[in-house]
Amino acid sequence: MLAIAAAIVFGFYLLLDLFDTNLGAPDLFNFPTMASLGLLLLALYLAGVGSGPRTGNSGSGRRFYGRRPGRG
Template structure:
């Protein structure tokens, strides 16, 4: 979820840069602020904060008894 939020932040900044607007807040919407916010969200995602990809919740094969290929 945090990686999606970071992508949204980067996307909003890219669109505002392409359009050439600052939404009336030139000190809020600038490169350093948006890059810092996006990189913070990515760092939190990589650190394991928030909900990441679901693992072990029904996806993949389940092996009951002996696992194949374990000799």
């Protein structure tokens, strides 16, 4: 989820840059602020914070005990 939020932040800033607008707040929507926010969200995602891909005992997938079938 945080990676998607980071992509949205980067996409929003790209659109602001392409249309050459600052939405009336040039100090809020500048490159260092948006890059810091996007990189913070990516770092939190990579650190495991938020609802990223989950593995473990979630009940999904197949469980194999002993030898796995089809492995020779």
